[in-house]
Amino acid sequence: MITMDDIIREGHPTLRKRAEEVSLPASNEEKKILQKMVEYLIHSQDEETAEKYGLRPGVGLAAPQINVSKRMIAVRTHDHNDELIELGLYNPKIVSHSVETTYLEGGEGCLSVDRMVEGEVPRYARIKVKATTLEGDEITLRLKGFAAIVFQHEIDHLNGIMFYDRIEGNDPHKQSLPPKEVM
Ligand SMILES: O=C(O)C[C@@H](Cc1ccccc1)[C@H](O)SCc1ccccc1
Numbered sequence: 001m002i003t004m005d006d007i008i009r010e011g012h013p014t015l016r017k018r019a020e021e022v023s024l025p026a027s028n029e030e031k032k033i034l035q036k037m038v039e040y041l042i043h044s045q046d047e048e049t050a051e052k053y054g055l056r057p058g059v060g061l062a063a064p065q066i067n068v069s070k071r072m073i074a075v076r077t078h079d080h081n082d083e084l085i086e087l088g089l090y091n092p093k094i095v096s097h098s099v100e101t102t103y104l105e106g107g108e109g110c111l112s113v114d115r116m117v118e119g120e121v122p123r124y125a126r127i128k129v130k131a132t133t134l135e136g137d138e139i140t141l142r143l144k145g146f147a148a149i150v151f152q153h154e155i156d157h158l159n160g161i162m163f164y165d166r167i168e169g170n171d172p173h174k175q176s177l178p179p180k181e182v183m
Pocket residue numbers: 057058059060061062104108109110111112149150153154157
């Protein structure tokens with residue numbers, strides 16, 4: 001199982017790389033890794049298991065965070081209708097987004113960042129994501145609210161972007177809004 005020992009922390013070069021596309025169908029090894037990433041989220045959201053193994057709760061995890069520079073993410077959260085989203089995805093892509101932006105009150109955290117970082121992180125309010133699931137199905141997700149923020153946080157990890165790169169007042173040359181992905 002994945003524990004905090006497997007999660008690399010800021011300063012590790014893999015967190016600043018652009019992760020490689022996964023050629024599909026995924027290999028057995030890639031499937032195993034993605035499955036374990038989903039399991040990490042399940043374990044981390046179970047109070048007893050999280051306590052037993054010292055897991056930080058997570059609603060998302062990107063493969064670069066376990067030092068695997070491949071375009072794979074796991075997400076376990078609820079959508080705006082309070083439906084559970086529990087997915088392992090290959091090659092997720094934001095194919096369109098709202099002009100309107102939003103942010104998480106109180107800012108964001110990250111399993112790869114062992115410190116509090118103040119500041120609002122601007123995110124698109126609504127996004128459309130295309131990806132291939134762990135089971136091999138191509139899906140399109142229309143997301144808003146917290147789920148949209150989670151997906152943007154995780155897809156940023158695939159592009160070597162950390163949440164604090166987007167906080168106003170940082171290096172003015174850094175893009176404070178998500179870069180145009182595929183527009
Ligand atoms: O480091 C990660 O990628 C996992 C983050 C994702 C995330 C952080 C902030 C906002 C949206 C997504 C972890 O889930 S941080 C822990 C956490 C847990 C519940 C709610 C928000 C953040």
